[in-house]
Amino acid sequence: MATQPMAAGRPATIHDIAALCGVAASTVSRALANPDRVNIRTRERIQAAAAELNYTPNSQAKALSSGRTGAVGVLVPDITNPFYFDLIRGTQLQLKAAGYTQLLVDTEESDEVEASTLEQLRKSADGVIVAASRLDDEALADAAARMPMVTVNRDVDGVPAVLIDTPSAMPQALDHLISLGHTSVAYVGGPAVSQSSARRWSALSAAAESRGVEVRSLGPFAPKTQSGAAAADAAVHSGVTACIVFNDLIAIGMLQRLRERGLRVPEDMSIVGCDDIFGADFCNPPLTTMSSPIEQAGRVAVSMLLAQLNPLAGGGNRSRSVMPTHLTVRGSTGPAPAK
Amino acid sequence: MATQPMAAGRPATIHDIAALCGVAASTVSRALANPDRVNIRTRERIQAAAAELNYTPNSQAKALSSGRTGAVGVLVPDITNPFYFDLIRGTQLQLKAAGYTQLLVDTEESDEVEASTLEQLRKSADGVIVAASRLDDEALADAAARMPMVTVNRDVDGVPAVLIDTPSAMPQALDHLISLGHTSVAYVGGPAVSQSSARRWSALSAAAESRGVEVRSLGPFAPKTQSGAAAADAAVHSGVTACIVFNDLIAIGMLQRLRERGLRVPEDMSIVGCDDIFGADFCNPPLTTMSSPIEQAGRVAVSMLLAQLNPLAGGGNRSRSVMPTHLTVRGSTGPAPAK
DNA sequence: ACGGCCTTGACAACCGATTGCCATTCGCTG
DNA sequence: CAGCGAATGGCAATCGGTTGTCAAGGCCGT
Numbered sequence: 001m002a003t004q005p006m007a008a009g010r011p012a013t014i015h016d017i018a019a020l021c022g023v024a025a026s027t028v029s030r031a032l033a034n035p036d037r038v039n040i041r042t043r044e045r046i047q048a049a050a051a052e053l054n055y056t057p058n059s060q061a062k063a064l065s066s067g068r069t070g071a072v073g074v075l076v077p078d079i080t081n082p083f084y085f086d087l088i089r090g091t092q093l094q095l096k097a098a099g100y101t102q103l104l105v106d107t108e109e110s111d112e113v114e115a116s117t118l119e120q121l122r123k124s125a126d127g128v129i130v131a132a133s134r135l136d137d138e139a140l141a142d143a144a145a146r147m148p149m150v151t152v153n154r155d156v157d158g159v160p161a162v163l164i165d166t167p168s169a170m171p172q173a174l175d176h177l178i179s180l181g182h183t184s185v186a187y188v189g190g191p192a193v194s195q196s197s198a199r200r201w202s203a204l205s206a207a208a209e210s211r212g213v214e215v216r217s218l219g220p221f222a223p224k225t226q227s228g229a230a231a232a233d234a235a236v237h238s239g240v241t242a243c244i245v246f247n248d249l250i251a252i253g254m255l256q257r258l259r260e261r262g263l264r265v266p267e268d269m270s271i272v273g274c275d276d277i278f279g280a281d282f283c284n285p286p287l288t289t290m291s292s293p294i295e296q297a298g299r300v301a302v303s304m305l306l307a308q309l310n311p312l313a314g315g316g317n318r319s320r321s322v323m324p325t326h327l328t329v330r331g332s333t334g335p336a337p338a339k
Numbered sequence: 340m341a342t343q344p345m346a347a348g349r350p351a352t353i354h355d356i357a358a359l360c361g362v363a364a365s366t367v368s369r370a371l372a373n374p375d376r377v378n379i380r381t382r383e384r385i386q387a388a389a390a391e392l393n394y395t396p397n398s399q400a401k402a403l404s405s406g407r408t409g410a411v412g413v414l415v416p417d418i419t420n421p422f423y424f425d426l427i428r429g430t431q432l433q434l435k436a437a438g439y440t441q442l443l444v445d446t447e448e449s450d451e452v453e454a455s456t457l458e459q460l461r462k463s464a465d466g467v468i469v470a471a472s473r474l475d476d477e478a479l480a481d482a483a484a485r486m487p488m489v490t491v492n493r494d495v496d497g498v499p500a501v502l503i504d505t506p507s508a509m510p511q512a513l514d515h516l517i518s519l520g521h522t523s524v525a526y527v528g529g530p531a532v533s534q535s536s537a538r539r540w541s542a543l544s545a546a547a548e549s550r551g552v553e554v555r556s557l558g559p560f561a562p563k564t565q566s567g568a569a570a571a572d573a574a575v576h577s578g579v580t581a582c583i584v585f586n587d588l589i590a591i592g593m594l595q596r597l598r599e600r601g602l603r604v605p606e607d608m609s610i611v612g613c614d615d616i617f618g619a620d621f622c623n624p625p626l627t628t629m630s631s632p633i634e635q636a637g638r639v640a641v642s643m644l645l646a647q648l649n650p651l652a653g654g655g656n657r658s659r660s661v662m663p664t665h666l667t668v669r670g671s672t673g674p675a676p677a678k
Numbered sequence: 679a680c681g682g683c684c685t686t687g688a689c690a691a692c693c694g695a696t697t698g699c700c701a702t703t704c705g706c707t708g
Numbered sequence: 709c710a711g712c713g714a715a716t717g718g719c720a721a722t723c724g725g726t727t728g729t730c731a732a733g734g735c736c737g738t
Contacts, residue, residue, distance in 0.1 A: 011461070011462060013723095013724060013725080014724070014725065015724080015725095023687070023688085024687065024688045024689075025688095025724085025725080026687075026688070026689075026690090026725090026726080026727080027686085027687055027688075028725095029724095029725065029726060029727085030686095030687085030726090030727090033725095033726080037685090037686080037687095038685095038686070038687075039685080039686060039687085042686080042687080056458065056459065056462065057724085057725075058403075058462050058723085058724050058725070059459075059462065059463045060399050060402040060403045060408065060462070060463065060723085060724080060725090061403055061693090061723070061724030061725040061726090062724080062725055062726080063399040063693090063725095064397075064399045064400050064403050064692095064693045064694065064695090064723090064724080064725075064726095065692070065693050065724075065725045065726045065727080066693085066725075066726055066727090067693080067726095069399065079424060079427055079428050079431065080424045080425060080428050080617070082421065082424075082617060085418060085419045085421075085424070086419060088418055089418050089419050089445065092418065092443075092444075092445050093445075101442065101463075102442075102443065102444075103440065103441075103442065104431075104441065104443040105431075105441075106428065106431050106432075119395070120395065122350070123350060123395065123397055123398065123399070124398050124399065124440075225621075252621055255621065256620075256621055278419070278421060278617070278618065279617065279618040279621065279622075281595075282564075282591055282594065282595055282618065282622045282623065283618075283621045283622060283623065284621065284622065284623035284624075285623075352693095352694060352695080353694070353695065354694080354695095362717070362718085363717065363718050363719075364694085364695080364718095365695090365696080365697080365717075365718065365719080365720090366716085366717055366718075367695095368694095368695060368696060368697085369696090369697090369716095369717085372695095372696080376715090376716080376717095377715095377716070377717075378715080378716060378717085381716085381717080396694085396695075397693085397694050397695070399693085399694080399695090400693070400694030400695040400696090400723090401694080401695055401696080402695090402723090403693090403694080403695075403696090403722095403723045403724065403725090404694075404695045404696040404697080404722070404723050405695075405696055405697090405723085406696095406723080
C-alpha cells in the first residue's frame with residue numbers, strides 16, 4: 001500500500017518527483033515542458049514518477065512564474081440570453097481542446113462592469129473574448145491594446161473580430177416580406193449602445209431605399225422578452241404590417257403580446273427575428289428569423305485569440321472573420337393583410 | 340503628466356508602493372489586508388499610494404502564497420440546457436458579490452470529464468458547486484472530502500446540498516391529471532444516471548399507488564428536445580393519455596413530435612414538464628410544468644459554500660437546503676379524451 | 679590522444695504576495 | 709527613573725514552478 005499514491009495528502013509537486021528520481025526540480029520542469037531538453041531515459045523515469053505520484057502542475061505557480069495563466073476570459077452582456085448559450089459552448093469546447101480554462105463573466109449589460117472586469121482579467125487571463133461589447137470604440141481599442149482580445153459582433157479598428165453577418169441577410173428578409181405583399185415595415189431596434197442593432201438598421205434602411213419601400217425604426221428596446229410588449233404596442237400603433245426585430249427575444253415577447261391583444265400572427269402582422277435562438281423553432285407561431293452558426297462563431301473567436309497568443313504557427317492572423325447568415329422562414333411571416 | 344498613473348506600464352506591485360512610501364513590502368501587504376496591524380498614518384499613506392499607482396493585487400501570487408484562490412468552480416452537465424441559465428446567473432451574482440470569481444465548466448454529461456475537472460479544480464479553486472452530478476455516490480463523497488463542495492439536485496451523505504424539491508410536487512401534478520379524468524399516466528424518464536429522475540419517479544409511483552392510478556415508466560431519454568420525438572412515440576404507443584416528463588426540454592420536444600403526428604395537445608394527450616425553463620411559457624401550447632426559484636437555488640448554493648470556506652461567522656452551517664416547487668398549470672394539460 | 683562542441687542536469691534568481699518571527703520604539707506604570 | 713508590554717514595521721522564508729547560466733561529461737573529428 002505504500003506504493004499507492006496518497007490520495008489524501010496534499011498534491012505532489014515537482015520537488016516530490018525530483019526527490020523520487022534523484023534529480024533537480026528544474027530538470028523535472030524541463031522534462032515535462034520541454035522534453036527534448038532532457039535525456040530520454042531520465043525523462044521516462046520522471047514521467048513514470050509523475051504518473052505514480054498523480055502529479056498535476058499547480059496552475060497558480062505556473063502562471064506566476066511564466067506569466068501565462070492558461071485562462072481566457074469570455075465576457076457576455078447577459079448570461080441568461082439564449083443567444084450566448086451556443087457561443088459560450090463554442091468557446092468552452094475550443095478552449096478546453098487547447099488546454100485553456102474559460103472564465104465566464106456576465107457584464108450585466110453595463111459598460112462599467114465590463115471595463116472593470118477587463119482590467120481585472122488583464123492579470124488573471126491571457127486574453128479575452130468580448131461579445132457584444134457595451135464599451136465605446138475608444139475604450140475598447142484601449143483595452144485591446146493592453147491585452148490580446150477578440151470581439152464578437154463588434155467591429156473596431158485594430159481589434160480582431162468575429163462578426164455574425166446578420167446585416168447582409170437584412171435585404172433577404174426585406175425581400176421576403178415584399179414578396180408577401182408588405183409595403184410598410186418597421187425595424188424594432190435593440191439597445192442604443194448596441195453596434196449590432198445599428199448595423200442591422202443601416203443595412204435594412206439601405207435595402208429599403210433601393211426597393212422603394214417605407215421602413216421606420218422603433219425603439220430602442222432592451223433585449224428581453226418583456227420588452228416585446230412595448231415593442232408590439234409600438235408596432236401596432238405605427239400601422240405597419242410587418243416587423244423585423246433586433247433579436248428573437250424581443251420578437252418572442254411581441255408574439256405573446258400580439259396574441260394577448262387578439263392580433264393574429266402572421267395574418268394581421270408578420271414578424272421576423274434575428275439569431276434563431278433556442279425557442280425560435282417552437283414558439284407560437286414558430287419564428288421566421290436570421291440563422292447563423294453561433295457555436296462555430298465561438299470556436300472561431302477562440303482560434304483567432306489563440307493565434308494571437310501563440311504566433312508561432314504560420315497561420316495568417318486574420319483580423320476579421322464573418323459568419324454567414326441566412327433567413328429561416330417559419331410561421332411568423334405571411335401575406336400582408338388585405339387593405 | 341508624471342503623476343498620472345502610467346496606464347501602459349506593467350501593473351504596480353506592492354513593492355512599487357513600498358518604494359514610493361519608504362516602507363517594506365510586508366508592511367504594504369499588512370496595511371491592505373489587515374489594517375489594524377499597522378499605524379493609521381502609515382496605512383493612509385499606503386492606501387493613497389496604492390490608489391495613485393492604480394494598484395490591483397495579483398491574484399495568482401496571492402493564491403500561491405495564501406493557498407486561497409478566490410475562485411469557485413461551477414460544474415453543469417450541459418451549458419446549453421436552459422435550466423442551468425438561471426442557476427448559473429444566481430451563482431455568478433452571489434459569487435461576484437462576495438468577491439469570488441466563477442469558473443464555469445460544462446462537463447458534457449460525462450462522469451469522466453466531471454471527475455477530471457474536479458481534480459484540476461482542487462488546486463485552482465477554493466470550492467465547487469456541482470449541479471446534477473453524473474458521478475456515483477462514492478466518487479462524489481470522495482471528491483467532497485478533498486475540497487469544499489455543495490451539490491445541486493444531488494443528495495449524498497455528508498455533502499451539503501441544495502435540492503429542488505420537484506419530487507414533492509409530483510403528487511400535485513398527478514392529482515391535477517386525475518382531476519382532469521386521466522387514469523393512465525406515463526413518466527417519461529431522464530438519463531439513467533440522473534438521481535433527480537430517479538427521485539421524481541419514486542415520488543410519482545408512490546403517489547400513484549396511494550391513489551390507485553396506473554403509472555408506467557418510459558425511457559431513459561437524454562435531456563434534449565431531440566429526445567422528445569422518441570419519447571412522444573413511446574408515450575403514444577403505450578396508450579396513456581397523459582405524461583409527466585423528466586424535464587421541459589424533453590416535454591417541448593414531445594409537443595413538437597405530437598403535432599407532427601397530428602395529435603393534439605391537450606385534447607389527445609396531456610403533458611406535464613419539470614423545471615419551468617425559458618421557453619416553457621411560450622411554446623405551443625404553453626407547458627404545464629413544475630416551477631422553482633432556480634436562480635435563488637444558485638445563490639443559496641453559493642452561500643452554503645462560502646459558509647464552509649469562512650467558518651468564522653456563526654451561521655449554523657446547514658447541510659441541506661430544499662427549494663420549494665409548485666405546479667404551474669398552462670395549456671398542455673386538459674381533460675382526458677373520452678374513451 | 680587531444681581540443682572543442684553538444685548534450686545533460688544542477689544551481690539559483692525570480693514571479694508577487696503572505697506570514698512567522700524578531701527588533702525597535704513608544705507610552706505607561708510602579 | 710527603571711521596567712515592561714503593546715504597538716509597529718522590517719527581514720526573510722515560503723508557495724510551486726520557470727528559466728538563464730554554467731559546469732561536467734560524452735562524443736566527435738583530426
